Amino acid sequence: MNKIKQLSFVMMMGVAVVSMQGCSPEVGTKAWCEELxxxxxxxxxxxxxxxxxxxxxF
Structure with a gap:
């Protein structure tokens, strides 16, 4: 049972990381330039x- 909890935690962390990456504007866009x-x-x-x-x- 403990391994299932660990696996679930790792999977949730992976989803969280992928979700946060979606918040950044695309490189080269006006929003990205302003953010930088x-x-x-x-x-x-x-x-x-x-x-x-x-x-x-340029």
Whole structure:
């Protein structure tokens, strides 16, 4: 029974993570550019910086 509870917990956490990912705007959209402008530049990933330059500046 304990293993069933553990498996259920892991599955619920997976669903929660997937659900939260759906809340982010698509890369390159105006909403994404605005969201990234609000985020401290020190917290940007290399991919975010590259995508920001590609989609929001040029």
């Amino acid at each position: 402008k609000e985020k401290p530049k020190g917290d940007w990933t290399a991919n975010e910086a590259k995508d920001f330059a590609k989609h929001c500046i």
